[in-house]
Amino acid sequence: MSVDDRARPDVGMGQPGGITRRRFFGYLIAAPTLVTAARLGIDLTDPSSAAAQPGLPSALPSLPSPSDLVDLNDILTYAADPTANLIAVIINPNGTASFALPRDESGQGITTSSAMLIAEGLDLPLSKINISLAAARPELLFNQFTGGSNTTIATYTPILVAAALARQALLEAAAIELGEEVTDLTTSAGFVYSSSGAKLSYGSLATKAAVMTTSAASVTLKPSSDYTIIGTPQKRIDALAAVTGTKQYTLDVVVPGAMPTMICRAPTINGTVVSVQNAAAVQAMPGITNVVTISTGVAVVGQTFGQCIDAVIALDVTWGPGSVDDLSDADVQAALVAAELPFTVPTLPILAQTIDVDFTFWWKCNSALEPQTAIADVQSDSCQIWSSMQTPILVAESVAAYLGLPVDAVTCNVTEGGGAFGRRMFNNAPMEAVEISQAVGMPVKLMWHRTDEFRYGRVHPACTDHVQANLLLGEVLSFEQRHTGVSTDYTQGFGEILTSLAAQLPDQNFLEYSNTIFETTVNIPYNFGITSQLLAEIYDYDTFHSGSVRNLYNPDVVCARELIVDQIANAMNIDPYTFRSQYLNDSRALAVLDKVATVGKWGRKMKPHTAQGIAVHSEYHGRVAALVEIDCTPTTTNRPLYSYIPDVTGTTGPRVTKVVFAVDVGLAINPLGLQAQMMGGIMDGIGEALTTSLHLQDGAWLEGSWDNYFYTRQWDVPFELDIIVMPPTTGDPGGAGEFGVAASKAAVACAYARATGTLPTSFPINHNEPLQFTPFPYVPPIPQSPDLQPPA
Amino acid sequence: MPNQTFILNGQQVNVDCDDDIRLLWVLRDLLGVTGPKYGCGLNVCKACTSHCNGQAFNPCSVEVGNLQPTDEITTIEGLPATVGKALHPMQEAWLKVDVPQCGYCQPGQIMTAVALVNQLLAAGISTITDADLDSIANVCRCGTYYRIREAIRDGAKAMQS
Ligand code: FES
Ligand code: FES
Numbered sequence: 001m002s003v004d005d006r007a008r009p010d011v012g013m014g015q016p017g018g019i020t021r022r023r024f025f026g027y028l029i030a031a032p033t034l035v036t037a038a039r040l041g042i043d044l045t046d047p048s049s050a051a052a053q054p055g056l057p058s059a060l061p062s063l064p065s066p067s068d069l070v071d072l073n074d075i076l077t078y079a080a081d082p083t084a085n086l087i088a089v090i091i092n093p094n095g096t097a098s099f100a101l102p103r104d105e106s107g108q109g110i111t112t113s114s115a116m117l118i119a120e121g122l123d124l125p126l127s128k129i130n131i132s133l134a135a136a137r138p139e140l141l142f143n144q145f146t147g148g149s150n151t152t153i154a155t156y157t158p159i160l161v162a163a164a165l166a167r168q169a170l171l172e173a174a175a176i177e178l179g180e181e182v183t184d185l186t187t188s189a190g191f192v193y194s195s196s197g198a199k200l201s202y203g204s205l206a207t208k209a210a211v212m213t214t215s216a217a218s219v220t221l222k223p224s225s226d227y228t229i230i231g232t233p234q235k236r237i238d239a240l241a242a243v244t245g246t247k248q249y250t251l252d253v254v255v256p257g258a259m260p261t262m263i264c265r266a267p268t269i270n271g272t273v274v275s276v277q278n279a280a281a282v283q284a285m286p287g288i289t290n291v292v293t294i295s296t297g298v299a300v301v302g303q304t305f306g307q308c309i310d311a312v313i314a315l316d317v318t319w320g321p322g323s324v325d326d327l328s329d330a331d332v333q334a335a336l337v338a339a340e341l342p343f344t345v346p347t348l349p350i351l352a353q354t355i356d357v358d359f360t361f362w363w364k365c366n367s368a369l370e371p372q373t374a375i376a377d378v379q380s381d382s383c384q385i386w387s388s389m390q391t392p393i394l395v396a397e398s399v400a401a402y403l404g405l406p407v408d409a410v411t412c413n414v415t416e417g418g419g420a421f422g423r424r425m426f427n428n429a430p431m432e433a434v435e436i437s438q439a440v441g442m443p444v445k446l447m448w449h450r451t452d453e454f455r456y457g458r459v460h461p462a463c464t465d466h467v468q469a470n471l472l473l474g475e476v477l478s479f480e481q482r483h484t485g486v487s488t489d490y491t492q493g494f495g496e497i498l499t500s501l502a503a504q505l506p507d508q509n510f511l512e513y514s515n516t517i518f519e520t521t522v523n524i525p526y527n528f529g530i531t532s533q534l535l536a537e538i539y540d541y542d543t544f545h546s547g548s549v550r551n552l553y554n555p556d557v558v559c560a561r562e563l564i565v566d567q568i569a570n571a572m573n574i575d576p577y578t579f580r581s582q583y584l585n586d587s588r589a590l591a592v593l594d595k596v597a598t599v600g601k602w603g604r605k606m607k608p609h610t611a612q613g614i615a616v617h618s619e620y621h622g623r624v625a626a627l628v629e630i631d632c633t634p635t636t637t638n639r640p641l642y643s644y645i646p647d648v649t650g651t652t653g654p655r656v657t658k659v660v661f662a663v664d665v666g667l668a669i670n671p672l673g674l675q676a677q678m679m680g681g682i683m684d685g686i687g688e689a690l691t692t693s694l695h696l697q698d699g700a701w702l703e704g705s706w707d708n709y710f711y712t713r714q715w716d717v718p719f720e721l722d723i724i725v726m727p728p729t730t731g732d733p734g735g736a737g738e739f740g741v742a743a744s745k746a747a748v749a750c751a752y753a754r755a756t757g758t759l760p761t762s763f764p765i766n767h768n769e770p771l772q773f774t775p776f777p778y779v780p781p782i783p784q785s786p787d788l789q790p791p792a
Numbered sequence: 793m794p795n796q797t798f799i800l801n802g803q804q805v806n807v808d809c810d811d812d813i814r815l816l817w818v819l820r821d822l823l824g825v826t827g828p829k830y831g832c833g834l835n836v837c838k839a840c841t842s843h844c845n846g847q848a849f850n851p852c853s854v855e856v857g858n859l860q861p862t863d864e865i866t867t868i869e870g871l872p873a874t875v876g877k878a879l880h881p882m883q884e885a886w887l888k889v890d891v892p893q894c895g896y897c898q899p900g901q902i903m904t905a906v907a908l909v910n911q912l913l914a915a916g917i918s919t920i921t922d923a924d925l926d927s928i929a930n931v932c933r934c935g936t937y938y939r940i941r942e943a944i945r946d947g948a949k950a951m952q953s
Binding site for chain 1: 810814822824826828829830835837844845846847848850854855886887890891898902922927928931933934935936937939940
């Protein structure tokens with residue numbers, strides 16, 4: 001893998017958005033040691049809004065009209081503005097710096113990139129920076145929501161400002177200490193040096209630089225041409241903990257008295273408990289201490305999770321019907337097609353050629369490898385929660401409302417997550433843990449079973465994407481997409497923010513959440529005459545347990561769009577890459593496209609049943625392109641799955657053998673972390689195109705294990721993978737966490753179409769083939785663990 | 793209640809619990825050894841992978857009563873001690889390649905990798921092929937697979953030097 005250009009131009013100077021040598025405002029905070037702070041979201045160059053006294057209401061900037069909002073990330077960033085409070089950098093007397101990040105780290109690398117920003121602003125080695133995750137801070141309101149790949153976009157300038165203010169305060173303290181001018185001093189790696197040769201450590205200056213009263217202060221940020229950390233590849237700060245098994249996830253947190261807890265759930269989606277026949281007998285099972293019925297099933301508490309599994313299996317429960325018991329895949333697909341909005345293009349000249357294809361994208365599960373987990377300790381006047389939460393403030397508010405406590409009696413400790421992908425935006429696990437802890441009168445440690453994750457977790461809803469393009473005499477007259485999905489639940493996280501922003505807009509309703517997100521994230525970056533993309537949704541938002549799965553609409557919308565772009569190119573007899581270069585209307589998109597075409601040797605001769613595919617995508621203030629090579633030869637496609645995993649029938653399907661990917665995020669804070677995020681997105685893209693989906697049958701999901709739900713595994717991984725980080729363009733960081741999926745998925749689909757000479761219209765391509773596994777029973781809702789002999 | 797005894801990371805341990813509790817929960821819930829992670833309890837995801845007598849196995853799917861007192865269980869916590877170092881060469885390789893994202897699967901990935909390489913080396917095979925790497929079933933939902941392949945190749949070299 002490579003970083004395209006380490007020698008960076010001074011992107012900040014004179015370029016829109018880049019950090020220029022303006023003064024930025026923040027605070028020196030009264031504390032026994034040096035503490036500096038800046039506001040999230042606020043325009044930090046504006047003294048009137050940024051330097052208002054903390055704790056006092058500041059002037060509310062006027063809301064932009066929806067049309068001024070460039071994309072979803074602008075909304076997420078802007079949502080913080082009127083209410084955001086401070087984030088603070090603390091300089092400790094031992095020479096280290098501490099920072100509590102008001103976000104959820106679940107693999108994105110934001111603790112590492114935040115540490116890099118502080119290192120850059122402070123001139124302190126990365127090893128001396130401690131990053132923790134802030135507990136829920138209700139005063140931050142919407143600014144503690146982790147989603148939409150927005151963390152770095154929203155925190156970049158405030159963290160740099162707070163760090164630079166701290167460095168400035170340390171310099172001023174050193175000047176007094178040494179009796180020299182600040183201009184005669186420099187900093188490096190945690191020390192202040194004077195031109196006379198004196199050297200003072202940050203640690204020795206920390207208390208001297210402390211202030212008695214909080215006051216506004218300003219600082220000039222260094223030009224980006226002087227960056228020595230930002231833009232350089234840095235390894236993760238938590239890697240050692242991860243590889244030694246000491247990294248702490250929720251279930252590893254020791255809360256005295258918190259007992260393992262699991263839930264027996266209904267056989268169908270949203271099914272309810274009617275009665276429990278054998279609660280007393282189950283409570284008498286070895287290790288089991290409690291059996292209680294809660295709103296989502298029957299909870300069991302025990303000494304070990306193994307005994308909880310036994311108890312869940314032993315429960316004899318009468319279940320009421322679910323919300324979708326009469327629905328299966330085919331019903332949903334028919335309902336989607338029936339709900340598709342019409343195209344708007346008027347009647348065309350007689351010679352026009354129409355390409356019209358309706359694609360179906362099946363359900364995707366957003367479960368991470370660490371299942372849903374939460375520890376809750378409900379007391380009469382307070383509640384403590386430990387969980388990996390993307391929306392900790394919302395959780396605190398919901399818990400407070402449920403328990404009838406004031407919000408400040410609820411402490412939400414954000415633990416690092418074993419993946420999130422949108423799943424931890426929802427408060428299901430913390431709410432269940434609270435309900436159980438209250439019912440049994442002691443702290444509980446709740447874990448969802450893997451099968452719960454597939455059968456009762458959140459899905460990215462099935463959708464269709466109907467595309468119509470009209471061509472005439474070598475021109476594209478129109479290109480329209482009608483995207484129709486089962487409603488996505490945006491009421492937690494995104495919805496909360498959009499509601500608050502839209503309070504001044506009339507007719508806010510659920511559809512507007514989806515529509516706003518759709519309209520601010522999808523696009524057609526080609527000169528295609530009349531273009532339009534419209535969204536329609538079916539069912540109520542809570543009919544299914546839905547949500548986003550690593551990216552919102554674009555993995556499906558872009559996949560459909562790029563497949564049709566290939567069809568148009570083919571109809572015009574133009575090579576897919578050449579066609580895109582001719583019709584793309586965006587220079588940054590062209591640059592990433594050219595990069596992958598060159599590095600990936602687009603057009604090289606390929607063997608029969610193998611092919612290249614290429615695709616571009618823009619979102620999150622950035623651009624990406626993917627070139628993939630796929631192997632659809634029978635030898636590869638027919639590899640038996642049982643050769644990799646026992647007890648599974650069927651075959652692996654095609655293999656993506658090579659991926660070249662180029663990413664322009666404006667400014668890559670940590671190119672190594674960015675490459676890691678793209679790699680994850682590429683693996684998702686490969687899976688979503690070829691193998692990864694849930695099947696709905698009679699109101700329940702068939703999948704119950706990773707050997708049913710075929711997320712990308714080692715036998716699917718490309719032999720060659722090159723991820724190119726483009727040199728800075730805008731000078732401001734864009735989003736990364738979800739950005740790799742859409743272009744990869746589209747390029748894999750395009751390559752598959754070219755290798756097989758067919759146009760796939762249903763994704764993943766194997767969804768409609770015979771099942772490759774025997775579904776677990778639904779009663780009991782989880783399977784018992786195997787009983788294998790240990791190796792001798 | 794039966795007494796269970798086996799060797800855990802070089803120490804003989806005793807724990808009172810029923811025979812049919814899967815070893816993963818004995819390690820995590822009763823002994824507080826939390827390096828092995830739960831990802832399925834079905835012998836599928838391999839997040840809990842540890843070693844029994846030097847071979848990879850999945851404690852979520854083995855009853856503690858099936859262990860002999862002489863069985864040597866090694867979890868990620870005990871891996872460095874098997875080579876008498878602060879870190880096993882495979883862990884060093886993982887750090888060099890900066891493999892982890894969320895990290896949840898990584899203890900299991902490393903334990904699988906070490907057992908695989910040891911098995912190949914014992915059979916006199918010193919080069920890791922793509923087919924060897926393809927045989928690894930461990931799930932990484934963050935998609936670090938390609939870096940895992942790089943790290944195993946690196947780590948395998950280091951394990952031979
Ligand atoms: S938890 Fe043991 S294999 Fe998944
Ligand atoms: S690093 Fe997150 S599951 Fe592998």
